[in-house]
Amino acid sequence: MSALRPDDEVIVSILGGDTEAFAELVRRYQRTACAVAASVLGDRHLAEDAAQEAFVVAFQHLADLNDHSAFPSWLIQISRRQALRLNTKRMPEQPLEGHTEPVTPGNDARLNEDALALLDRVMRLPEHERTVTMLHHFDGHSVQAVADMTGRPLGTVTKQLSRAYERLRRTIKEAPKS
Template sequence: MPVVDLETRSLEGLSVLQSDGELIGAVLRGDRKAFAILVNRYELSVRAVATSVLRDRDLAQDAAQEAFVKAYQNLGTLRKAAAFGPWLLRIARRCALDLVQPYRRVPVPEPEVVEVHHSGLLDEEKERLLAAVLKLGDAERQAVMLRYFGGHSVKEVANITGRGEGTITKQLSRAHRRLRVLLKET
């Protein structure tokens, strides 16, 4: 087996070859590149959580950035490195909830559709799907965003949200039924 020089590997290569625990250890030793890899690895999931709470792309991006800052500042308090993902997503959810507080009395605008970087019919279908997802109730929307947009398993979604796996499964099932109806209407 050839020896691989860690200094010459790209961020993408490192993210695949190193576990969260190894990266967290490196961050705690002062390696900022290791944290960049963690940000790259979890960015979509963090934004999905924030978007599911805020329903606003710009506010969700703000919440995501704040979540990564807080995670970096508090990384030394994390007891188990294997729990980094769910821990980070709970931070993201709290950051998003903190941002939504000042806006509670403001009427909620129509949900924004996230930009899709593909072309043609596929764009329209994705826009319709995302618009339908954003019409779901809070719990169902969050479960769908984490499961399908964030790529998490049902068990991970349950851990992140603090709900039982059975509850998440039921919410996803209800969301599927509701999405079928919403998509037929449009």
């Protein structure tokens, strides 16, 4: 398996005319975009639609993104906006036929808020820690698979995950209680 290119390299390729490279960003952040949209919509199918729309918007406006390393947090904002837009189009309290499958953690607003807060904290990790955390926990790859995909030694990935967990623990402890 080839090593995972950093987001900024992929974005430079896309802006240079390699539009097919955008598929790499989609593969990398599809689950994240869906998770954000699902936290707003509470429906997996609608979340997939919102995430797809978010990627279209991101592609159309990629040249406007000045800091390429901010792509993940920028995509999260777009995904959330697309989900909110889709949510306002739905009739309130009327699930769409065939689109009633609930999304974990469910429709509990507090859990959705916590999930978004955690995702926001993950997106603030240094890129090397964020990448391995997203691949391992959000995309479900084994630590060995993450090492293979990123071209990093297994021990390095393990250490980066450990440091990421410690950073997340600290930020959660330091967060004001609501």
